[in-house]
Amino acid sequence: MTKKKLLILDDDETIRFNMKLYLEDEGFECADAGDSEAAFLITRKGGFALSIVDLRLPGINGEDYIKKSYVLNPEMKYLIHTGNTQYILPKELSKLGINREDVFYKPVESFDIIVKKIKQYI
Amino acid sequence: MTALNIIFVLVLVLQTLILIVLLKKKKPFITNDRKNDFNKNDYSLRPIVENNIDGIILYNKNGVIFEWNKAIEKITGFNRDEVIGTNIFHILKQLLKINQAGEFIIDDLALDLINESPKKDPSMFEILIKDKKGETKNIELFIISGKSDDETIFGNIIRDITEKKKEIKETYFYLQYIIDSIKTTIITVDKDFNVTHENKAATRFRNENDPEISYLFTKYPKLGFIKESFDKCTDSNQIINDSRMVINETGETVYYAISVFPLSDEIRPGKVIMIDDITERIKMEEVMIQSEKMISVAGLAAGMAHEINNPLGTISQGCQNLIRRTSLSLPKNIEAANKIGILPENISKYFEIREIFEIINSIQQASQKASEIIKNMLQFSRRSESKKVLYNPEKLLNESLDLLYNDYSLKKNYDIRSIKIIKEIAHAVPDIKVTVTEIQQVIFNIIQNAVHALKDEENPSKNPVITLRLNYTISEITYEIEDNGPGILEIHKNRIFEPFFSTKEVGKGTGLGLSVAFMIIKNNHKGNISVESFPGKGTKFIIKLPVYGF
Numbered sequence A: 001m002t003k004k005k006l007l008i009l010d011d012d013e014t015i016r017f018n019m020k021l022y023l024e025d026e027g028f029e030c031a032d033a034g035d036s037e038a039a040f041l042i043t044r045k046g047g048f049a050l051s052i053v054d055l056r057l058p059g060i061n062g063e064d065y066i067k068k069s070y071v072l073n074p075e076m077k078y079l080i081h082t083g084n085t086q087y088i089l090p091k092e093l094s095k096l097g098i099n100r101e102d103v104f105y106k107p108v109e110s111f112d113i114i115v116k117k118i119k120q121y122i
Numbered sequence B: 001m002t003a004l005n006i007i008f009v010l011v012l013v014l015q016t017l018i019l020i021v022l023l024k025k026k027k028p029f030i031t032n033d034r035k036n037d038f039n040k041n042d043y044s045l046r047p048i049v050e051n052n053i054d055g056i057i058l059y060n061k062n063g064v065i066f067e068w069n070k071a072i073e074k075i076t077g078f079n080r081d082e083v084i085g086t087n088i089f090h091i092l093k094q095l096l097k098i099n100q101a102g103e104f105i106i107d108d109l110a111l112d113l114i115n116e117s118p119k120k121d122p123s124m125f126e127i128l129i130k131d132k133k134g135e136t137k138n139i140e141l142f143i144i145s146g147k148s149d150d151e152t153i154f155g156n157i158i159r160d161i162t163e164k165k166k167e168i169k170e171t172y173f174y175l176q177y178i179i180d181s182i183k184t185t186i187i188t189v190d191k192d193f194n195v196t197h198e199n200k201a202a203t204r205f206r207n208e209n210d211p212e213i214s215y216l217f218t219k220y221p222k223l224g225f226i227k228e229s230f231d232k233c234t235d236s237n238q239i240i241n242d243s244r245m246v247i248n249e250t251g252e253t254v255y256y257a258i259s260v261f262p263l264s265d266e267i268r269p270g271k272v273i274m275i276d277d278i279t280e281r282i283k284m285e286e287v288m289i290q291s292e293k294m295i296s297v298a299g300l301a302a303g304m305a306h307e308i309n310n311p312l313g314t315i316s317q318g319c320q321n322l323i324r325r326t327s328l329s330l331p332k333n334i335e336a337a338n339k340i341g342i343l344p345e346n347i348s349k350y351f352e353i354r355e356i357f358e359i360i361n362s363i364q365q366a367s368q369k370a371s372e373i374i375k376n377m378l379q380f381s382r383r384s385e386s387k388k389v390l391y392n393p394e395k396l397l398n399e400s401l402d403l404l405y406n407d408y409s410l411k412k413n414y415d416i417r418s419i420k421i422i423k424e425i426a427h428a429v430p431d432i433k434v435t436v437t438e439i440q441q442v443i444f445n446i447i448q449n450a451v452h453a454l455k456d457e458e459n460p461s462k463n464p465v466i467t468l469r470l471n472y473t474i475s476e477i478t479y480e481i482e483d484n485g486p487g488i489l490e491i492h493k494n495r496i497f498e499p500f501f502s503t504k505e506v507g508k509g510t511g512l513g514l515s516v517a518f519m520i521i522k523n524n525h526k527g528n529i530s531v532e533s534f535p536g537k538g539t540k541f542i543i544k545l546p547v548y549g550f
Helices: A013-025 A036-044 A062-072 A112-121 B002-029 B031-040 B046-050 B070-076 B088-096 B100-115 B162-181 B200-205 B221-236 B279-325 B331-339 B344-353 B356-381 B393-405 B408-413 B436-454 B513-524
Strands: A005-009 A029-033 A048-053 A077-082 A103-105 B055-059 B065-068 B123-130 B136-148 B151-160 B185-190 B195-198 B240-247 B253-263 B270-277 B389-391 B420-425 B432-434 B465-472 B476-483 B528-534 B538-546
Touching: A005 A013, A005 A036, A013 A029, A013 A112, A013 B279, A029 A036, A036 A048, A036 A062, A048 A062, A048 A112, A062 A077, A077 A112, B055 B070, B070 B151, B088 B100, B088 B123, B100 B123, B100 B136, B100 B151, B136 B162, B162 B200, B185 B200, B200 B221, B221 B240, B221 B253, B221 B270, B253 B279, B279 B356, B331 B344, B344 B356, B389 B393, B389 B436, B393 B420, B393 B432, B393 B436, B393 B465, B393 B476, B432 B436, B432 B538, B436 B465, B436 B476, B436 B513, B436 B538, B513 B528
Parallel strands: A005 A029, A005 A048, A048 A077, A077 A103, B420 B465
Antiparallel strands: B055 B065, B055 B151, B123 B136, B136 B151, B185 B195, B185 B270, B240 B253, B253 B270, B389 B432, B465 B476, B476 B538, B528 B538
16 A cells, blocks of 8 residues: 655644654654645645645635645545634535535644544545 | 056956965865864874874873774774773873883873973884783884974874784794703803803803803803913904813813804904813714724734634644653654663653653643633624524523633733632523623623622722522523622612713723623613612622523
């Protein structure tokens, strides 16, 4: 079985760093990007099964990233990881197969729930 | 001789003819006939007198009335037949003798008659008369007289002005009513600064001890604050618009807008002063600024929360990483420890001995708490969309209480945990349909007030208790929030829901909390909010909200 890669898209470097450590400890191979443009460049090469996406990003925001990325790579799954605790998932994203359980609000108390979700998808 | 005689006779005849013609022409002017004419009332100007719209009385020097027209019949109620040939004084006494002014006129007329002195100009009086039926009328009375040939004729022209007077009076009262209804203080003064007019609003500035005084600043001792504007108007003779802040006798700050207008009328020069109490407007502006501030703070909080949640995320994740990277369950950890010659067990042992895990745990807890505070703050500052939802009243009460425990400003000033909170909640309280944030705000506000009362710096309560009760009937649920603090003074009790009313120190309360609560409960939720208080024993707020579906 080929190792499926994860992409962490967040403009906060410390978030990316810690998340990567945690997920790598869980045995996942991770790449990270600070903005959507960089994320596109990375995922273009293929091999990514899931993206963990922050919403407020410089340039193309998280929602738009998911919409565009979905067109390029419809197989990829998405988790949303946001600091906006009042965020409500819009219908456009629900249509792409993302549901409320795929949205995580910062700070996440126990990262195990994200890991559990990832394992459920890949 | 015959020719001379003929001429003589002709001249004689001509002379006789001329004489006859002249005599004929002179006849109407014969004085002897005149009196008879009057008595018969058939002199040529009679119709004009008879039909004049003003009442006309004519009498001779002996006061014997010989003319009494239709209009005077109507005014006095006395018929022509009753009065012709009688004495003018007899009738005037009946008409005029209702006050001193009337008697004065009678005296005046009598004097004229005795002296038989015609007046050069007609004199006019405005007096009251009582007609035959006893009805009082306002009249204008002109006294006229004139000498005709050998006789002096006297007369009175009387005009009924009762209706006119009534109209003027009504107009005056209407105008006064209008200016009295205006909240603006209006005062007019003459050139010597004596008050000529004032409206009702002006009376509050007056010196009640001596209402007779007319000098502006003596009459209104409380108007010292307009002096400067008034002087400016005097100096420049131009309209002056000013505003002043005044601390009144009860210590309240009042704002006034002052206008002084010069009256340049040459006959009656003076000034018009207008004073408006603009305190409410100024306060309203302050509130608007305040609420705008609040809105921007709320916006700021929302933006900030987002930003703060990111570092909090790192803190939380970092802690989780720390714990994992020191645990023995990860092969990589053991590998790394072995590589540098440390027993992996010793690492976690060391951490245990030095309580490093507890430290990490406390960091994690702190970050969770911080995120909880932010979440509450966001909910509270969010503008209500007035979206009503079915909600459990007990849950609502508990959430409001949580909000209070997280209220930073409250925690900073008081140890809220030293207050005993007793909850008396009925079983299975039915749901209510409410805007959750609004009701939370109300309960939060009232409990906050209770905390402030219990933790008053000067007079803190010894065993502070707040009792929260929740009960219900078939139609409504009732929240009771009771404290055992100092209570509300009777004089304050009726005013606590009034906007801007606050007994808190300046800067500590806007005086809006309870008025907003009142609006939310009464207007937005068709409920009821009231207060019971006993000085020294405590205060109880009662909120009633309709049960959904009832």
